[in-house]
Amino acid sequence: MYKADSHVHSNFSGDSVERLENIAERAIELGMDEITITDHLDLDYADGIKIFELDVPKYIETLKKLKETYRDRIKIKIGVELGLQPQLVRKYDGIFNCEDIDFIIGSFHCIKGMNVAGRKFFEKYSKDEAHRMYFEEILETIKLFPRINVCGHLDFINRYGKAFHNDYREINFELHKEIIDQIFIKLIKKNIGIELNTSGLRYGLKDFHPCRRNLERYKELGGKIITMGSDAHKASDIMKDFDKAREELKEIGFEKFCTFEKRKVEYRDL
Ligand SMILES: [Zn+2]
Numbered sequence: 001m002y003k004a005d006s007h008v009h010s011n012f013s014g015d016s017v018e019r020l021e022n023i024a025e026r027a028i029e030l031g032m033d034e035i036t037i038t039d040h041l042d043l044d045y046a047d048g049i050k051i052f053e054l055d056v057p058k059y060i061e062t063l064k065k066l067k068e069t070y071r072d073r074i075k076i077k078i079g080v081e082l083g084l085q086p087q088l089v090r091k092y093d094g095i096f097n098c099e100d101i102d103f104i105i106g107s108f109h110c111i112k113g114m115n116v117a118g119r120k121f122f123e124k125y126s127k128d129e130a131h132r133m134y135f136e137e138i139l140e141t142i143k144l145f146p147r148i149n150v151c152g153h154l155d156f157i158n159r160y161g162k163a164f165h166n167d168y169r170e171i172n173f174e175l176h177k178e179i180i181d182q183i184f185i186k187l188i189k190k191n192i193g194i195e196l197n198t199s200g201l202r203y204g205l206k207d208f209h210p211c212r213r214n215l216e217r218y219k220e221l222g223g224k225i226i227t228m229g230s231d232a233h234k235a236s237d238i239m240k241d242f243d244k245a246r247e248e249l250k251e252i253g254f255e256k257f258c259t260f261e262k263r264k265v266e267y268r269d270l
């Protein structure tokens, strides 16, 4: 069984203090075949927050050294999690053209300049409106970034809005099913995958991101590219709940999951 975690943050991300060495050591301890570090880069995070402005040259240089140091013990890959918004369309060209990067996750943390985890977003809109806007914005924005490898933690908006909606964890998928279908159809057509992000369970949800309903729909529509990521911000969360994730994917009918090297997809048995 191939062991790989394709979504892990280190202290290069403004929201993690974990050292890269701890991550590598933990991955070895877990008997992993490979690990992809995917620190945040967001050049227009809401409210003028600058902590996600990754120092890309330093990041690449440091990860290349780490890769070399651990070469005989574990395969370390260089990834990045990009915060996507339409106005950033040309800002990430350097990342897309960088040959050292193995894997690019495109994520939607901010919608129309608002952080979806913040109060402002849900204060302003009803729950259904907020969810609709989130999915619509994803559909419009992924068209502008055809070179991402996977769409990150789709439907993770169900973590937020607690202060305003008692049922904040429930997305009315019936209401948004057409737009979600369009997102999947667009991704499949462009050869962009999705990730199964296990962090939902750590947030107290009963599901991963995307939730089972959406994983099933992705499969039904012909989706094949799916990576597995813990979204760990500390070494102890690496590969968290991966056994459950594998089982779920198998139950849905997937036979393979994916990893990426130099932006090329690799299929691994589940
Ligand atoms: Zn994210």
Ligand SMILES: [Zn+2]
Binding pocket: 007, 009, 081, 231
């Ligand atoms: Zn992340």
